[in-house]
Amino acid sequence: MLRNIRVLALFMGVGVLAGLGRAEDETFFHMQWVHPDNEMAYYIVDDGEGRWLPSAQGVSMFALGFEHGYTTPGEKARRYRTLSLSGHDSGWIEAPVTVTGTVTRAGNPLKADYRLSPDGTPAGSGEDFYLPLRDAYDKAWIEAGLDRHYALDRVELTADAEGRFPRDFDLEITVDGGEHWNVVPKARFLHFPNPGDATVVVRLNGVVADGVRLVTFHRDPEADGSYALALGAMRVIGDREFRFAADGLTEREQACWNNLWLIFGEAANEIHDYHNPVWPTDRPYSGGMLAIFSSEWALWNAMKMAWIDSKWMPDWIDTIRRYPITDRGYIYLTPTEDRHLGHSRHYAGTAIYVSAVSHYYLMTRDRASLEEKSGVDGLSILEKADRGMGLFLDELGGRSGLVTIDDPELQGLPESRSANYWDGWPFGYQSAYLNAHVYDALIRYADLLEALGGEGRRAKMMRTAAARMKRRFNQTFWNEAKGRYIGWIDARGERIDYGFTFLNLKAVDFGLAPPERAGRIMAWINGDREIADDTSIGRDIYHWNIAPRSTTLSAESTGDKRFKLFHGQAVELGDFNHASWEINAQNGGMILFTSYYDLHARLRVLGFDNAMERMRAILNEAARTELRWMPITPFGVGTPVGAVREFPESGLVPFFFIDGVMGIRPIPEGLSIHPRFPESWGEVTVRDFHFAGRTFDITASHKIAERTIEPCGGQGLCVRVPAGVESRLSNPASRP
Missing domain, CATH: 2.60.120.260 (Galactose-binding domain-like)
Known part of the structure; x- marks a missing residue:
């Protein structure tokens, strides 16, 4: 049975096993079992105190970092074994440990x-x-x-x-x-x-x-x-x-909200091929992920990981520190690739990198990590972020208020390549998507500069540039006839509009859309205002229920064949294939994270109750399926919907509890808490919120008259704030 199977017990220090990033101690150790066929396998740890602790499955060749606290000190006859899905059993491997510190079991x-x-x-x-x-x-x-x-x-x-x-x-x-x-x-x-x-x-x-x-x-x-x-x-x-608790939600709704975070936010109970949540797992075990270490995902990574002080955050910071940057200021998408999946340069990734760095610092106040020099090029994360802003302001026309991509491959034409996350569409030349993200980066970077201190003049310059971009954005990309923003203007001057819901929702959430335009956008997406030429109108925009369609005009309808896929084969629109309407997530399909921007846009324009009506539709479906959607098409691939596997951004939907319901966001002065929920919601609480090295349980209610802070449990602090008004936690340089 065990012939040709090698068992390795690895007890090594930081950095030896890529992605584990933690030294051995009495509560944490590494295990690895190598099977010649790379079978899925799980581990069982016998802790020496009479408990067997099984792990999740993972591909046998990859190491597992296992954490376990003990209730009593002393010598423990710890051991482990590994079992593959075909029945291979490694037998017990001894891994004794001396325990000095102890824990109290939860629950x-x-x-x-x-x-x-x-x-x-x-x-x-x-x-x-x-x-x-x-x-x-x-x-x-x-x-x-x-x-x-x-x-x-x-x-x-x-x-x-x-x-x-x-x-x-x-x-x-x-x-x-x-x-x-x-x-x-x-x-x-x-x-x-x-x-x-x-x-x-x-x-x-x-x-x-x-x-x-x-x-x-x-x-x-x-x-x-x-x-x-x-x-x-x-x-x-x-x-x-519960991590998220709200009197205004039913217990079932609270359960679903918490579980969506556990699945798509932390991915704590998922199966991962590499035994870590930053790598996807294929069928039949595809599930939630914590992060993808590409610059296009950087802001979402920072948002998801900073508030939980994820143990994977140092690995992520080390990764983005190693991203190369060109002389012009274009930041690579990974430490080795300047192109997304080797295909095209995504300029939006540079803007998102800047936004991510800003959010990370404002949440952690970890200046040392941002100033540490890369061993690859000698530049720090802060230096790269600053040069990245220079790309847009100095190289691509941003000081005029409009960024124009001069890359000959990214001209927005039918034959051009993609330039952002939505890689089936050739957003390019003058791209509303890129300009929106540059605007967001300017606002966030100004906050970062203010928080760092001594950068007030530069912060003001960034805010001035952002105001100019907002004006030009509305002058350039608004489609008055259809009451929404177009996707881009190509190098020939043609204005491209396929009803990009994801773009318009971001424009509303980012604050780019003036109130009247924001109202027209939401009336369209909500189905109250129909656009006659669109393929999808009215209620059909929410055909998928848990998120709006990504586009409301089919790629096939215009005949210009701008929508195309580059993964493995060319796609000719007009044929029925995996790029067709409703068969592809970017062409009438949906990607779940869009609902995060939908919820925020609704909160901004239509109010809290409307946003919660939409969220309840999502929670009702979560009660049935946990949103683990990966439907099969006639072509055998799950392309209509993006939720599990390589979509860790799905975790933004439950994150809405943090920055939507509770209104928590980092600002230069500290942490702003501005709950928006009505009085009927009673008390609302988020537990184990990490900010600047401290842990908080934050409760809001309309019955609370003023902010209070007091110790509660271990090293944590309990914060109680009034709802409906802004409260602040001060800069952590001093006690709050």
């Missing part, structure tokens, strides 16, 4: 109503389960129904008195009393060894549910040839401490 055992499938037979107090089954493949489960929703820390399982334990099983959760069940991806196990007297602890990382069940789908026969589901105990551990 409490929850009272549950235990039932057995398929008819819901009551099963007592959570111990000594036995269910006779017809055959080896008879699906069966043990369900633990909870009296309300809880944030689940873990499920603990033991073998029964006769030593029986499920061989193949997974854990599923429900948020609606059992109407819909969804698998927790990391809690899927095949060929699980019998734990004997040990307790199997499956970590759930705070997933919110009102029920959890253990599901088996294959089992070995009993001694007499019969089949049964047998288990000693099933204990569900959790508490009522």
Whole structure:
């Protein structure tokens, strides 16, 4: 069985294993098992205190960094083993540890109503389960129904008195009393060894549910040839401490909102090929991701990682420090590529890099990381951001208020290449998308300069340039007849407009659209104002329900064949293929993160209740499917929808709780908190919010008269602020 399989135990320091970025200590160590076929496999750690802790699956050749705190000090006979999906078992590998520091286990055992499938037979107090089954493949489960929703820390399982334990099983959760069940991806196990007297602890990382069940789908026969589901105990551990809590939401809605963040924000319970959340996983395990370390994703990375103080943030900072920059100021998309997937230069990436650096600093006040010189070119992140702004202001005409791309490959023509994230469209020459992001970068960079101190004159210059760009943007890109912004003007002077919802929503959110124009845009996207020539009008714009279509005019309708894909083959529009209307996410399909800008645009123009009506539509679908959408087309690829896998930006949708509902944003002076919700919402809380090296639980309510700050739990601070007005936490150079 183990022939040609190599097992490696790696106990190495920082930087030896790419992407792990943490030194070994008594709570953290590395494991790696190399299989010649690179099978998917999971690890089990025996912590030496009677607990088995299984990991999520990942490709066997990649190392796993495993973290576990101990409840008692001393010498621990820690060990681990690895099991592949085809049944290869490494056997136990010794990894002893001496423990000096200890932790307190989170959560409490929850009272549950235990039932057995398929008819819901009551099963007592959570111990000594036995269910006779017809055959080896008879699906069966043990369900633990909870009296309300809880944030689940873990499920603990033991073998029964006769030593029986499920061989193949997974854990599923429900948020609606059992109407819909969804698998927790990391809690899927095949060929699980019998734990004997040990307790199997499956970590759930705070997933919110009102029920959890253990599901088996294959089992070995009993001694007499019969089949049964047998288990000693099933204990569900959790508490009522939701990361996002709001009296104005139902418990189901709170559960869905929290779980969307766990899936698409932190990706804590997902399966990742490389055992890290910055790399996607292919079917059938495609799920949420934390980040993609490309400059086009840089701002979204900063937004998602800074407030949770992600352990992956130092790796990201080190990566963007190594991005090369040209003499003109164009910043590469990765440390090795100046082109997106080797195809085209994305000038928007440079503007987004600047925005990301600004957000990172304002959230962390980590000046040292931004001033550290790169070992590649000797430049710091701050120097690259400054030169990046110079690209737009000095090289591409930005001081006039309008950036024009002079790259001959990016002229916005049918034969031109793409120039931004939306890589099926040749946004180029005078691009509304690029100009919008340069405007955003100018505003954010001005904030950064003010926060750094001593840069007031330059900050004022950036704000002046931004005001000029706003004027020129509206003069250049507004389509009065259709009441929306066009995508770009090509080098021949043709104005290109396919009803780019994503662009118009960003323009509203960024503050580029004056109130009257913002109102017309939202009336169009909301379906209240129809544009006769468009392919999609009215309610059909939300054909996908959880986000608007990316475009409302089909790429095929004009005959100029500007929309094209470059991945692997040329696409001729007019044929029915994976670039066709509703078959491709960029041509009548949708990408989930657009809803983040939709929600903010609604909040700005149509008000809080309207934004929440849209969010509730998303949460209702999340209760059924968790938005794990990757539909199959006639061409066998999931191109109509962008949500899972290489779309970590989907995490912006639940992030709306932070900067939309709670109105939290970093400013030069510190942290601004301006909750927008109505009085009927009662109290709203976000927990474990990291800002400038401190951790806060922030609660807002209309019943709170003034801001208060006091210690609460460990090193954290509890902040209570009035809703409807702005409160501030001061610059962290002094205590708030």
